[in-house]
Amino acid sequence: MQRRNALKLLAGAATLPLLSRDALAFFRSLQTQITEKPDLKTFTPAQNAMVETMSELIIPATDTPGAKGARVSEFIDLILSDWSDDADKKIFLDGLADVDQRSQGLFGKNFLESTVAQQTEVMRVLDEELVKAQSNIEPNRDGRRVLAEKTFYYMMKSLTLVGYYTSQVGEQEELHYEIIPSAHEQCAPIPAKEQS
Amino acid sequence: MASKNYDAIVVGSGITGGWAAKELSEKGLETLVLEAGRPIDPAKDYVEHVPVWKQRYRGMGDRRTTSKDQPIQTTSSGVDEWNSKFFVNDNENPYTTPTGKSFLWIRGRQVGGRSIMWGRQSYRWSDLDFEANQRDGIAVDWPIRYQDISPWYDYVEDFIGVSGKAEGLPQLPDGKFLPPMAFTCAEETVRDAVAKHFGTERRMTIGRTAILTQAHRGRAACHYCGPCARGCITKSYFSSLNSTLPAALATRKLTVRPHSVVHSLVFDPASRKVTGVRVIDGQTHDTMEFKAKVVFLCASAFESTRILLHSTSTEFPNGLGNSSGELGRNVMDHVMGGGASAEIPGHEDKMPQGRRPNGIYIPRFRNVKEKRAEFLRGYGFQGGASRDDWGRGLELAGFGADFKNALRKPGPWRFDFYGFGECLPNHENVIELDPEKKDAWGIPALRITCAWRENERALLQDMSVAASEMLTAAGAKNITPFVENNAPGLTIHEMGTARMGRDPKTSVLNAHNQAHDAKNLFVTDGACMTSSSCVNPSLTYMALTARACDFAVGQLKKGDL
Helix, strand or coil: CHHHHHHHHHHHHHHHHHCCHHHHHHHHHHHHHHHHCCCCCCCCHHHHHHHHHHHHHHCCCCCCCCCCCCCHHHHHHHHHHHCCCHHHHHHHHHHHHHHHHHHHHHHCCCHHHCCHHHHHHHHHHHHHHHHHHHHCCCCCCCCCCCCCCCCHHHHHHHHHHHHHHCCHHHHHHHCCCCCCCCCCEEEEECCHHHHC | CCCCEEEEEEECCCHHHHHHHHHHHHCCCCEEEECCCECCCHHHHCCCCCCHHHCCCCCCCCHHHHHHHCCCHHHCCCCCCCCHHHCCCCCCCCEECCCCCCCCCCCCCECCHHHHCCCCECCCCCHHHHCHHHHHCCCCCCCCCHHHHHHHHHHHHHHHCEECCCCCECCECCCCEECCCCCCHHHHHHHHHHHHHHCCCCCCEECCECECCCCECCECCCCCCCCHHHCCCCCCECCHHHHHHHHHHCCCCEEEECCEEEEEEEEECCCCEEEEEEEEECCCCCEEEEEEEEEEECCCHHHHHHHHHHCCCCCCCCCCCCCCCCCCECCECCEEEEEEEEEECCCCCEEEECCCCCCEEECCCCCCCCCCCCCCCCEEEEEEEEECCHHHHHHCCCCCHHHHHHHHCCCCEEEEEEEEECCCCCCCCEEEEEEEEECCCCCEEEEEECCCCHHHHHHHHHHHHHHHHHHHHCCCEEEEEEECCCCCCCCCCCECCCCECCCCCCCCECCCCEECCEEEEEECCHHHCCCCCCCCCHHHHHHHHHHHHHHHHHHHHHCCC
């Protein structure tokens, strides 16, 4: 899979300089279409749609793009496919099925078929369960309340946070992270954009 | 194949090898540096400005690959997705430990060695350190005192550039400092509280670090991008690659040979000198020998000793320079990881801008004036304060637009005190050649036997108590004391195994880092250390190296080598 992508990229690099401006524009639109179809290794299209919807509910588009705009579901697919243990992958996939069951129990519909208000209600219950589980844990020295055993929603929320804030969208548009800081001062006023 | 004869051979190109290369070549010696690893091209290999979103695993590392190839290296928090290429492959570079005695050996094999990824904290020793063994009746006395090394600290600091603040403390001598970096607001709060409540005993200063706060000797000031350990294209922190090796190459007397795995040294019993260095080419596995008038081992503490242990002859069946039986003994590493963390209230309208690659320092205060009954020697605190970032989102209830907007703002100020303590030299902490295990080049691997003992454990406990006291005095909230259980090695300050001393019967090296058993052989990396102090050791290694080079060239000129 990786090798095929690499070959595709190499072919692009070799042919690009030979293309006319119009052809280039066409090629670019084609490329956008290609990349818009995610290269999933673990999720089915339906699972991906669920993860996309849930991550966007956690970090929605506001004045900056949200998790969907940052392609967080593709990041989570990559992590489950090439990084996590099989046990974690199972927790996550079973968790997605459980979300549908919860949605069925509450509203008689699968998660994706529910209204945004209904989806938000399912998420609210999951988030409350996480907060409750965390309230029994002493924070570590970084103020973190790390669960002894991962749960689906804990993974969902943490991978959404990592996937979003380490994306180009998250780092540049949301956090205004400067790779090379324009200045350095240890007690600087908080920039207006972060006070919102 | 006939090979050129050199005046000097330096084994290793890291923090001490770079210094030996510079000093010896600048003094006119035709010098060969043998580096076991690959060459590094800063333009290509430095990755400090590569954004996290260009990393496949967004900075979390290629876990499946590193768990196979670098399971030991990745135990260090200094290893990340960007710089794991600067750390060794554990399968090619094995070592063994006895059951139940873990030692984590974190290594770099490339031109520049670990000076590319080092912590850069640079502190002088004092006579509190040099006299410690004699005072306590432990191990052997150092053959030098502060006045012997002080001019060489000056010399090294002047070249590498160390930023810091003079404090006038006897236990942590001031150096030739570039302007200090600034404290954050929360650090100022803690500094003032420490001064108010513990002023006669404890002092909080800014870290002394080999990072330029102004342009210095052709290198640019730091631009505060943050992750120094991934390289620095502006050469703003000191590494041999950024600084000493270019100076040495400018003499046109230096040859650097990468992919040169040193097998052993050749000892000539007639002249009682080292006459050659046997090398295995790292890529072709061809064997060859290089000759020189003087040999400097700067391969890192354990690698230098491993070469000596493997250099056996009729006269030295247990390793060259081992007539004392001390070669491989007295392994030390700083014991780290006692401390406390907390939230510092206030300063809510302020945050750091830029990423200061440095923290605070509290110099040793135990057993300086008043003697403690529970332990010998002491520790220093590193640490600092910054504001929590989006990572706190997992502990923040809720989701949605309000949640996102809350994470856009910085979180509370969080302060950490993290202790680094002195490790006593112990004869039973030892490295030997493993009778069976070999590395990828067929050279016997090390067997490392090292454990913390009562004194180190007592220091760790005291660190958490003393750190909590200071945070309490500063009005901190949610103070969390901690005592980590880190295996020795993880501090990456491994030292000892070829100690300096006054008596050839009880030490390997003399006061000039010269082997008692072979006068043209010098060992100037961490192997030479007779005790460990509690401060970061690299500045001392550099000063000892420059000093030993000066001595060696003087002896050569007199015809005494």
